[in-house]
Amino acid sequence: MFDNFPLWPTAASSHAVTEDWVYIFLVVLSAVMSLLIFLTIVVFGMKYRRRHGREAQQIEGSTILEVAWTVAPLGVFLGIFAWGAVLYFDERTPPAGAAEIYVVGKQWMWKLQHMEGVREINQLHIPVDRDIKLIMTSQDVIHSFFIPEFRVKQDVLPGRYTTLWFHATKPGIYHLFCAQFCGTQHSGMIGEVVVMNASEYQAWLTGGAPVGSLAQDGQTMFLQLGCQTCHRFDVQGRGPNLVGIFGKPVQLEDGRVVTADENYIRQHILTPGRTIVSGFRNIMPSWQGQITEEQLNSLVAYIKSLNPPPAGAAGVPNP
Template sequence: MSSFSLFPESASTISGQVDALFFFMVGTSLFFGLLVAILVIYMAIRYRRRAGDTGAGAEIHGNLQLEIAWSIVPFVIAMVMFYWGASVYMTMARPPDDAHEIFVVGKQWMWKLQHLEGRREINELHVPVNQPIKLTMTSEDVIHSFYVPAFRIKADAVPGRYSTAWFEATKVGTYHLFCAEYCGTEHSQMIGRIVVMEPNEFQDWLSGETTVADAGSAMVDATRSPAEIGAELFVARGCTTCHQGAAGVMGPSLAGLYGRERNFADGRSAVADEAYLRQSILEPQSQILDGYQPIMPTFKGQIDEEGLLALIQYIKTLEPNEG
């Protein structure tokens, strides 16, 4: 990852598609760019003013057919570019169902990465090769952007909301991780490495000794999975009072909640995804389930981003038949 070259390494399933689009656009641009350059240079020479020239150009006002042609042809080509670019973008926007999930929290000036199995990392992410990885991201302070050039992916980590990105690495190796959104003094030091490993080596690594522990966070014990920590938080924060067991008088049951359609008292509805769960914890009054009273207190400022992700992960694991 550190030798001079003119073209970046291509190491994910999407990077080849992006490069193909890139080469198509370079080719088209070269064609039109050279066309204009050659015409301008040719005419500059061919029609240069010569000694004894009267200095009168031909009287030409325009040509409607030409105007139409050079409006329509570039437009059609532009639409091909649009369609191609949009289809690559759709692939980037939709993680496969079997993607392995990793939580990413950006803060000035580091990346905190959390595997569902429990291991936590800072500025370094180990992933298995040939396995789709879905990143669920947020930020603790300002906007950051998670950028891996070799995978051709980039997504902003925005405070107050979740964003997602996904990739499937195709080559074992070590790749740059950059913060691409300017975030202050150490922006250019908010960098790290993505380490792509063989699946069996990754399994060994995953069950290995933990290297990072952050005492200030909800996840003091970094060997446990976020779901385990979330279960503990669920009890510690008193969520059980209203949300334990069958649908109670106080609050709805959360069993099997994830992915279900929710109907609110004000007539709106939403699918219970990560963003919904996050908002329900931080701003419970904003989406009251039909048939319930707005009595839940806010937990804004009381649970940090990693704790929130753990809590959500726990809620996601609650099966419909539980409780």
């Protein structure tokens, strides 16, 4: 019966279940409070309806009541705040060992790059019961990656990475939307998320034409662009040795210490002059406008893969 009149979206991720409980609590609270206010108004209206011979009784107010209905909602609100904040922390902190997938949004499609090298457009195939982390950027305007059945959403910005993670719990096909208005075909920037059993996923991965992994693509790029002439792996070259730098703190020439995360690597490739590593000269060329977002992603994936142990791929189960 509810096929044409759905009231509740499927809950298909670990977030979805916890988030639904807060939502249910809030719905019950709102329903009770709204009914209470509606009923009080109607009852007062009926009971104290204007009649001849009965005058209004003047009451100026009551400080006790005022304090009560200031403090009581505040207490409830703070409870909801804390509950929501815990959830948000969880949603915004990807667990270690999550499989990574790169996402590029553009007017009006989603381009996805798996670590195994498979590329998709407007379709995301993932295995069930696996932590998945998306590393996302946009080629033009702001988009927003939204999977209602997973209860997750994150804006996708031009010029930097944002991340999103989830843990699908049910195989199936779910909606993928762009939630931030991005131009004419905004409502056409949709797709589907296909959650599969591990074995099916493996079959899907190997089903297409054989391709190199994303990190291998990145390695090819790395060699093509001649990065290895400075960033050598055997001895210290003119640029830093990149093995194992991902996620580690970097001492910059201007005294700052930053963490070499995805955004740092991305920024450094595009505008190296702004983050010169201490002890090195400002000789690296800027690749701004020279390489596409997808190529940039593969380079980032490659540099991350130099970290022992390499970042997980979706085909490998959770550690």
